[in-house]
Amino acid sequence: MAVVSDSFPVSPQHRMIPGPIDGSFDGASFSSHQASSGSTSSGTSDGSSPRSDPKAASAEQDGIVPDTADSENRRTSSDVQDRAADPPKLPVTTKRTPDDFIFEKVIGEGSFSTVYLARDIHTSKQWAIKVCEKMHIKREKKEKSIMREKEIMQLLGLHPSPFFVKLFCSFPDQYRLYFVMTYAKNGEILPYIHKVGCFDAECTKFYGGEVILALEHLHKLGIIHRDLKPENILLNEHMHILITDFGSAKLDNLPDVVEVAASSGDEDLPGARPRRNSFVGTADYVSPELLTNKDATRTVDLWALGCFLYQLLAGLPPFRAPNEYLIFQKIIKLEYSFPDGFNPVAKDLVAKLLVKNSKERLGSDAMGGYPVLKSHPFFEELEWETLHTIKPPAITPYLPASGDNEELRSDIVISPNIKPGFDEKQLSRLLDLQLREGSGLKPSDSKSNDSGGAKGTILDISPEDYAERLAVQAKNNQWHPFVDNHLILKQGFIDKRKGLFARRRMFLLTTGPHFYYVDPVSMVLKGEIPWSANMRPEPKNFKTFFVHTPNRTYYLEDQQGYALEWCRVLEEVRALTFDKRVGSSEQGKETKELKNSI
Incomplete structure (x- = not known):
């Protein structure tokens, strides 16, 4: 893949000049084209080419060509100019229609379009297809905006760079416009x-x-x-x-x-x-x-x-x-x-x-x-x-340094070659080992008993005790309104970090389980850290700990120095709730049964 060089000339004839669009959107302006191949559709309703190069215009085809995205990424600017000047003869194929694709799921939505992940039934290749409703475009008067977007993507197709989504082809049907584009498998940054x-x-x-x-x-x-x-x-x-x-x-x-x-x-x-x-x-x-x-x-x-x-x-x-x-x-x-x-x-x-x-x-x-x-x-x-x-650097959980605190990184995967010394990284490793080995939890400990939890654990609460504690909590605890009538197992003020910013929150660990956090100033429930079998608390030092969930890592600081205790309790509740279970449905069923028994 190559980026266009500094010396690449961009003459006026390379620009895509907007052409008129009729109200029906059924003209040649939205016929199939090969934007990424250097041979594009005209962009005008009369079928004439807006470019000055007649040879490039002669390369227009009614259909589309097989995907050549990989080879296109390796083209240089001189290759593009050579092909524009003397394009190869392309095989004429049948025009594409929605029936050529299996639309699998929605991956994006805009103000007047929806983007779908679709699979070509002929090649099994995945594409991102942007679908625009003609009626909506006309009602919102977005004709020029649609044409402008298409023309700019065509221009990028003529002068390729590895850093852009490519337009492969476009086609209309009676009610919609379809733009077939590169599928970015890892989504937004x-x-x-x-x-x-x-x-x-x-x-x-x-x-x-x-x-x-x-x-x-x-x-x-x-x-x-x-x-x-x-x-x-x-x-x-x-x-x-x-x-x-x-x-x-x-x-x-x-x-x-x-x-x-x-x-x-x-x-x-x-x-x-x-x-x-x-x-x-x-x-x-x-x-x-x-x-x-x-x-x-x-x-x-x-x-x-x-x-x-x-x-x-x-x-x-x-x-x-x-x-x-x-x-x-x-x-x-x-x-x-x-x-x-x-x-x-x-x-x-x-x-x-x-x-x-x-x-x-x-x-x-x-x-x-x-x-x-x-x-x-x-x-x-x-x-x-x-x-x-170049292979991009790994994006891993990371808490930047601030004030007197050093930067912290996740050490979930520990190398077998442990280095000597006692720095922050080694302390984190030892704390994590203490959490795993010192919790005393074994697979057999995760089985539930009649009281709703393993005996001798934080969830070992009889129905009578549960009801009594919940009644006292409802009467005396100011945070009770935020926990949906669940019993609070542990609470405390924790600084919730996001990058270099921190906000003080009251964290409430409850039965269910749930892990709520509340703004103590406005007294508003701000959110909940989602539970799953893959949730993983990770102590970093005596004040700081990470909570890893499938979609996010939360960075928490207990200024009182109880990070290890928080991690121990979170891990205990996670293991008791999710180990040897499939999904969260059984956990929800057990919680419901516990409440019904009270």
């Missing part, structure tokens, strides 16, 4: 941020570097994404990025479509005031100039890059508020701060990207462009030319 809390410097450098290469490629082609955010950064089967969703993108130096405020969601409305730039994108990542009607240039993507790097390292976006209006006010006033422990070199980088004057942002033409951005010390020793071929 956002859930990975949520799962581990934040990324370490190595992961941030790698994924930040790939996004920079992607933006550099886009901007050379004159494309402004305008909605770069973690939800639009996907991960392929090798954990490299694939940027998607060009619904808000535009081609630079071409008139933008008429748009109004994003809250209305309409285009081309009668009487709407035309303007070149308008608010698009997502509140957390939108740049100040898009909020103040100033000229929007490629630097809006550099602003979004700064927000992305901040969120990777801190765990949350830089501009946060209860509602979009307050977020916008903070963006316009540049009101954000770096939490304690933020990487100092990355802090300098982010501060040079989150600049109100777009011309002064690192990476802008006025500041020396992408070479200067890529030479920032944070990206020192990053191998830019071969980044797309």
